[in-house]
Amino acid sequence: MSKVPHRIYLSEDEIPRQWYNIRADMKNKPAPIINPGTMKPAVPEDLYPVFCEKPAQQELDDDTRYFDIPEEVVEMYKIYRPAPLIRAYNLEKALDTPARIYYKFEGNNTSGSHKLNSAIAQAYYAKEQGMTSLATETGAGQWGTALSEACSYFGLDLTVYMVKVSAEQKPYRRAVMETFGAKVIASPSETTEIGRKILGMDPGNRGSLGCAISEAVETAVKTEGCRYVLGSVLNQVLLHQSVIGLESKAALEKYDKYPDIVIGCAGGGSNLGGLIAPFVQDKLTGKANPRLLAVEPVSCPSLTRGKFAYDFCDTGKITPMAKMYTLGCGFKPSANHAGGLRYHGMSPILSQLYHDNAMEAVSVQQTKAFEAAVMFAKLETILPAPESAHAICGAIDEAVKCREEGTAKTILFGLTGTGYFDMTAYSAFNSGEMNDYIPTDEDLQTGFDELPHVNE
Amino acid sequence: MSKVPHRIYLSEDEIPRQWYNIRADMKNKPAPIINPGTMKPAVPEDLYPVFCEKPAQQELDDDTRYFDIPEEVVEMYKIYRPAPLIRAYNLEKALDTPARIYYKFEGNNTSGSHKLNSAIAQAYYAKEQGMTSLATETGAGQWGTALSEACSYFGLDLTVYMVKVSAEQKPYRRAVMETFGAKVIASPSETTEIGRKILGMDPGNRGSLGCAISEAVETAVKTEGCRYVLGSVLNQVLLHQSVIGLESKAALEKYDKYPDIVIGCAGGGSNLGGLIAPFVQDKLTGKANPRLLAVEPVSCPSLTRGKFAYDFCDTGKITPMAKMYTLGCGFKPSANHAGGLRYHGMSPILSQLYHDNAMEAVSVQQTKAFEAAVMFAKLETILPAPESAHAICGAIDEAVKCREEGTAKTILFGLTGTGYFDMTAYSAFNSGEMNDYIPTDEDLQTGFDELPHVNE
Numbered sequence: 001m002s003k004v005p006h007r008i009y010l011s012e013d014e015i016p017r018q019w020y021n022i023r024a025d026m027k028n029k030p031a032p033i034i035n036p037g038t039m040k041p042a043v044p045e046d047l048y049p050v051f052c053e054k055p056a057q058q059e060l061d062d063d064t065r066y067f068d069i070p071e072e073v074v075e076m077y078k079i080y081r082p083a084p085l086i087r088a089y090n091l092e093k094a095l096d097t098p099a100r101i102y103y104k105f106e107g108n109n110t111s112g113s114h115k116l117n118s119a120i121a122q123a124y125y126a127k128e129q130g131m132t133s134l135a136t137e138t139g140a141g142q143w144g145t146a147l148s149e150a151c152s153y154f155g156l157d158l159t160v161y162m163v164k165v166s167a168e169q170k171p172y173r174r175a176v177m178e179t180f181g182a183k184v185i186a187s188p189s190e191t192t193e194i195g196r197k198i199l200g201m202d203p204g205n206r207g208s209l210g211c212a213i214s215e216a217v218e219t220a221v222k223t224e225g226c227r228y229v230l231g232s233v234l235n236q237v238l239l240h241q242s243v244i245g246l247e248s249k250a251a252l253e254k255y256d257k258y259p260d261i262v263i264g265c266a267g268g269g270s271n272l273g274g275l276i277a278p279f280v281q282d283k284l285t286g287k288a289n290p291r292l293l294a295v296e297p298v299s300c301p302s303l304t305r306g307k308f309a310y311d312f313c314d315t316g317k318i319t320p321m322a323k324m325y326t327l328g329c330g331f332k333p334s335a336n337h338a339g340g341l342r343y344h345g346m347s348p349i350l351s352q353l354y355h356d357n358a359m360e361a362v363s364v365q366q367t368k369a370f371e372a373a374v375m376f377a378k379l380e381t382i383l384p385a386p387e388s389a390h391a392i393c394g395a396i397d398e399a400v401k402c403r404e405e406g407t408a409k410t411i412l413f414g415l416t417g418t419g420y421f422d423m424t425a426y427s428a429f430n431s432g433e434m435n436d437y438i439p440t441d442e443d444l445q446t447g448f449d450e451l452p453h454v455n456e
Numbered sequence: 457m458s459k460v461p462h463r464i465y466l467s468e469d470e471i472p473r474q475w476y477n478i479r480a481d482m483k484n485k486p487a488p489i490i491n492p493g494t495m496k497p498a499v500p501e502d503l504y505p506v507f508c509e510k511p512a513q514q515e516l517d518d519d520t521r522y523f524d525i526p527e528e529v530v531e532m533y534k535i536y537r538p539a540p541l542i543r544a545y546n547l548e549k550a551l552d553t554p555a556r557i558y559y560k561f562e563g564n565n566t567s568g569s570h571k572l573n574s575a576i577a578q579a580y581y582a583k584e585q586g587m588t589s590l591a592t593e594t595g596a597g598q599w600g601t602a603l604s605e606a607c608s609y610f611g612l613d614l615t616v617y618m619v620k621v622s623a624e625q626k627p628y629r630r631a632v633m634e635t636f637g638a639k640v641i642a643s644p645s646e647t648t649e650i651g652r653k654i655l656g657m658d659p660g661n662r663g664s665l666g667c668a669i670s671e672a673v674e675t676a677v678k679t680e681g682c683r684y685v686l687g688s689v690l691n692q693v694l695l696h697q698s699v700i701g702l703e704s705k706a707a708l709e710k711y712d713k714y715p716d717i718v719i720g721c722a723g724g725g726s727n728l729g730g731l732i733a734p735f736v737q738d739k740l741t742g743k744a745n746p747r748l749l750a751v752e753p754v755s756c757p758s759l760t761r762g763k764f765a766y767d768f769c770d771t772g773k774i775t776p777m778a779k780m781y782t783l784g785c786g787f788k789p790s791a792n793h794a795g796g797l798r799y800h801g802m803s804p805i806l807s808q809l810y811h812d813n814a815m816e817a818v819s820v821q822q823t824k825a826f827e828a829a830v831m832f833a834k835l836e837t838i839l840p841a842p843e844s845a846h847a848i849c850g851a852i853d854e855a856v857k858c859r860e861e862g863t864a865k866t867i868l869f870g871l872t873g874t875g876y877f878d879m880t881a882y883s884a885f886n887s888g889e890m891n892d893y894i895p896t897d898e899d900l901q902t903g904f905d906e907l908p909h910v911n912e
Contacts, residue, residue: 005468012461078462172879420876423628
């Protein structure tokens with residue numbers, strides 16, 4: 001067996017041709033999505049006014065194990081995929097750890113993150129269905145950027161509701177989306193009923209992903225030829241993101257490696273769910289038993305401090321309800337937190353896996369994540385997104401444990417993107433002005449009090 | 457022969473182990489560098505107070521064809537090299553051209569550009585020589601960022617003089633350098649004699665690369681254990697950048713391809729000189745006869761409108777003099793021009809090749825370059841640096857000619873970096889506020905009037 005190179009590249013032929021659907025192998029399926037109008041499990045037709053038809057079918061399909069990736073999607077994947085799997089030799093050396101650390105780098109495209117994997121799929125399905133425009137929200141801006149690229153590629157118009165605090169922190173991110181032709185609106189805005197309502201109650205509201213989702217959904221259902229798309233949380237998104245894990249596994253297999261532990265940052269769950277997908281399959285089918293670890297921010301701790309309950313996916317309570325770990329759709333994430341891990345809920349698939357003890361979760365403080373990010377940047381010459389920094393932090397902690405225990409574990413983590421657009425946050429960290437935020441139990445209770453009552 | 461994939465990756469083993477020195481194969485060598493103190497050709501010892509010894513020797517060595525790349529440098533190269541060679545299938549399709557367009561993408565690292573190739577080498581030699589710090593200048597910020605990374609990796613302190621207009625246009629670029637631990641000073645500054653002199657004469661001076669060079673050199677020679685490093689123009693830099701061309705050639709050879717034309721943007725010449733290096737060798741040794749094309753901005757046209765004459769490399773006239781195409785070291789580039797192609801001179805090697813008709817040059821307007829950049833971004837999902845946009849523009853023009861002539865030429869161009877830090881310029885372009893600048897003959901004459909008199 002030859003020495004593992006710094007970067008393992010697959011060939012273009014090795015881009016996956018099918019997405020893998022975790023649900024097909026889950027004994028306990030995620031609880032059904034509830035239509036709040038009927039309070040009954042949603043059927044595809046319930047979703048058609050909001051989502052395109054094929055993604056809506058994928059959303060509700062718990063049984064089909066593999067979905068063919070449309071040829072047009074594969075063609076656009078080829079521009080930036082396969083993404084490299086990188087052995088973190090320098091990080092290992094600096095940590096003096098016997099652990100072998102690998103990371104899957106998904107920032108190797110202009111959007112700068114893994115979000116493009118699902119953006120391409122969703123834009124393609126819209127085009128195929130004859131739609132002319134899409135509406136979406138974006139938090140840190142990664143999803144909006146990715147979708148702008150995909151819409152530009154497929155010739156669709158796009159309106160992006162960008163969480164106001166992010167729009168302020170990241171003026172240049174907005175310029176990237178506009179360069180790709182998107183219309184960007186800071187949320188909450190005066191352009192929707194729900195936006196006006198929120199601003200009416202709280203004129204200083206700096207936004208949340210939940211609120212931006214409400215505005216985008218409202219715009220989609222009110223606009224002819226327009227549908228709504230979402231970059232995380234949804235089952236369909238985890239399905240599309242399975243290319244991350246499938247490629248990672250294939251790259252490791254080239255050198256006869258298998259991870260003892262797989263680590264990803266967790267906001268809505270899109271990257272983590274995609275990264276761990278084939279390893280969950282191995283676990284659920286008894287082929288292997290890797291540890292799977294979600295790393296979330298202390299400031300928005302949906303898995304580690306949330307409730308496993310039905311909740312709306314948005315602040316405006318106009319979306320269907322999903323059973324997930326949630327802080328309550330009224331939870332207002334701290335504005336001081338950099339990056340995209342600010343969503344009140346967590347992917348229903350990951351929530352169920354966590355509930356069934358198939359996945360673990362830890363939370364880390366923002367400053368600790370940035371310490372890890374700066375260390376990583378200096379050693380590996382990739383300046384990571386704050387989201388990714390949480391995964392790096394988790395990987396470093398595990399590698400240090402390996403040093404203490406003298407065990408040479410194989411660690412795989414997801415490097416979801418680059419931090420080029422998060423330099424305001426890095427500046428704050430560098431100058432010692434960044435601080436941490438720990439929600440009190442009372443802060444969390446406010447969100448829990450608003451949870452809807454659903455008879456299961 | 458199998459179909460060429462979108463991205464051709466070499467393996468880690470295929471990273472070049474030697475740099476190629478174009479001068480060894482040139483019949484007409486570049487004219488010697490002149491020590492302005494003695495007015496005689498410089499010897500290595502003249503350069504030692506400013507440069508580290510090994511790079512100084514490389515600078516003056518016209519004969520050694522290949523230099524071994526130190527093992528420590530190769531180790532750091534492995535983090536991001538080999539860099540991908542990409543077939544621009546989408547661009548070809550959009551242009552409806554029979555041409556085959558390839559680009560070497562050097563933005564696949566945190567510094568976001570090709571500059572890292574020489575930064576690593578120069579930082580390594582400083583470390584090896586026992587230096588504790590380096591001083592440099594940066595225009596658009598790419599070189600400063602790359603050197604910050606390299607210095608951080610090798611444990612050296614770094615002071616970066618950043619051209620004031622760029623520092624203003626790119627606040628986040630500064631934050632990246634500071635994240636890697638560099639001290640960044642906007643130039644002209646009050647920290648040097650030459651800076652104070654320039655500000656005394658012209659308090660509103662917004663800087664130039666030539667002025668920042670003067671400040672950095674002054675700092676290096678006045679500081680114990682400090683040396684000066686430069687990211688372009690110098691022979692040693694072209695030597696280090698030859699990895700770009702060597703890898704490009706090797707990747708094309710895998711599919712039995714050879715370029716009919718090689719295109720690069722030209723500021724000081726570091727990328728272009730590196731990209732064309734092995735193709736120049738083929739040309740000079742009669743093995744092949746590819747066209748080699750420099751694309752420079754209309755606003756700073758050193759090759760297309762400059763004089764081939766001895767000149768200082770800096771505005772302060774404290775560096776040695778080199779014979780090159782130059783606009784005169786007193787030439788003040790238009791502040792409206794985005795990006796890094798704002799230097800008054802051009803690599804002496806490239807200047808000589810151009811003078812001997814071994815290389816061609818064209819100039820393009822800024823807005824035309826940005827049109828090409830936006831088109832490219834939408835098709836290829838890489839948002840290019842404004843510098844790279846000039847090369848894209850040159851490649852598109854050649855591909856359109858192929859369509860008109862019905863010839864299926866193979867075009868290779870250098871995509872030097874990403875435009876993430878140039879969003880101010882993209883915003884100006886998107887909103888129609890970007891304008892072009894064409895220097896008048898009188899503007900240029902001001903620079904020419906100051907050229908030093910050297911008896912050759």
